Amino acid sequence: MKQIVVISGKGGTGKTVITGAFASLAKSKVMADCDVDAADLHLLLKPRIKERHQFRSGLTAVINKDKCTGCGLCSELCRFNAVEENFSIDSISCEGCAFCSYACPVKAIEMKENIAGEWFISDTRFGSLVHAKLGIAEENSGKLVALVRKKAKETAEKINAEYIIIDGSPGIGCAVIASISGVDCALVVTEPSLSGLHDADRVIKVAKYFKIPVKLVVNKYDLNVDMTEKIEEYCRKEGVSVIGKIRFDKDIVRSMVDGKTIIEYSTGESTERVKAIWERLRECSSKDAFD
């Protein structure tokens, strides 16, 4: 079984459109949406939820007002400014470190487990999808990502799937590290802009830091051909192969509005290019395993 993750560094480069297209193309696979913060893959895959579970993670301090003497020690010790003047806890600021509960001289502070989100196993017209929704203003997105990946792997093992295709999250922090750890190949989708190059560079460095093989695709490459060349030059220097380029194509927007993958929507050039990218990715991910 191979795990392939699609990431971008910068948001809005077309990561989910490409992940969705791979869902249409791969024969034996489980999909995992690890963009738990602002998930979009379900808009293309239209899941029918089969299993729904709470995601419990992290702790929040709760002050028992009957016991609290108002000594102020918790407020003085808290590094996250989570203790308000009236000795209640600002649950959004509280990091759940439990320092206050240990330090409180009258044991007035209890730590309560958070329900930080939900995760789902669903059926789609392309097979199983494991996805999640992080609660508003919650942290620990990395942990929810790790959980989604674990469940995707279990699901894939049950049906002996050939691939797990993962929609990663933007950025380079916690959630991204959890999305890419241990995958067979990371595909970076970028766009021909200085920001796209800057962000791709940072996320490629993260992938290399964790020793993950990386490939790159330039989406909307014709919006700035010079910049596309710069990205290709950067990739040559960094030893990252560019396995495809896709034009700016209004059909891609239309397919999204229609709730379809580009493969289903059109037989045009973009579809052909995405198919070619998928084939190259298949080759790379099987070859890299023996490198």
Next chain:
Amino acid sequence: MIISVASGKGGTGKTTVAVSLALSISNAKILDCDVEEPNAHIFIKPEIRIKKPVFIPVPEVDKSKCNFCGRCSQVCVYKAIAVLKKDILIFKELCHGCGACSYLCPQGAIKEVDREIGVVEIGRKGNNSISSFDSAQDSHTASLQFVHGKLNIGEAMAPPLIRVVKESIDKNMVNIIDAPPGTSSPVIESVKGSDFCILVTEPTPFGLNDLILAVEVLRKLNLPFGVVINRSGLGDNKTDKYCKKENISILMRIPFRKEIALAYSRGISMVEALPEYRKDFQKLFERIKDRKFS
């Protein structure tokens, strides 16, 4: 005044709006809080005057005082400390710097040392950018102040760095915060304390889905907000319908134009490439000001 610019979905034009707004008004300071992938500097091209590393405190054990009682390991919710029979190990990259272990160590064997997680850079807009402004317009932007944070590669925790970026907020200026995408803690850390939040979206199903999430966040935080629709005309009109139903003001529409995309791709801000939009951003600012302070 503090105006933050956020969006559920990435790539909708947050930085475009934040930068163009900052370049269109006087007495402005832009603070890029997207510390995982900061981009505002690409468009501002600031002269950086101050670079300061940002640290979190992590424990260091004096093994001559430690009796391996295990209290520190027991209280650490991040599992960053392993206590063995005759040794103790600290895993600094898992530590959130809460300080519980050092305070609670019965032997007083733990002190805190600094670990770098990123850097904050402070400066102002330089004169080296490509600009089609005349000198009168330049006087607006000459004073634009710039701050951003850059998280080190391999680091997971953005919020402590965001807090340091926000220490540069100047109450006497118009502070424009470029927030990270999403809805989780780095976004909250960036937007909280703002007087107003601009949500940038694009009229596509993905854009709308993520806008709805962002609206939930701002309602939970009780922050006044409005919407800017970028790439207007690209997708469908469901975003308009949603805003109308939810009674959310659409503050501005930026059309889908190839010239805007091209300037963006070259790292040129929208109002420098197409100065005719400058008055629209000034109007946007006036609307926000009146909405909040009328």
Next chain:
Amino acid sequence: MKVCITSQGDKLDSAIDPRFGRCQYFIIADTESEDFEAVPNPNMDSMGGAGIQSGQFISEKEIKAVLTGNVGPNAYQTLNAAGVLVITGVSGRVRDAIQKYKNGEFKSTDGPSVGSKFGTA
């Protein structure tokens, strides 16, 4: 002398679990008496620091060596500090791994075999 084998089940015929920190069982076997006990890993579903916690757990059990598929950097560091030998790249059945260990067919590793977060998903 006791060795610990990471296992997917609680029997000597179970398959070796390639993960250390998040393996399903630790099988702790006495190489002389051939007695063993299977301990469910309390850190299997831990949300972070599983390698460290498992390392600390093993260090309390007077174990000479750990036989597993892979260990990450944090678990390796913990086991190493506790003076436990680490043998990676072991696969197949638990019973056979113990036999091979007794035959002296394994060499301990001098570093982690995988990057961090290997066993997470």
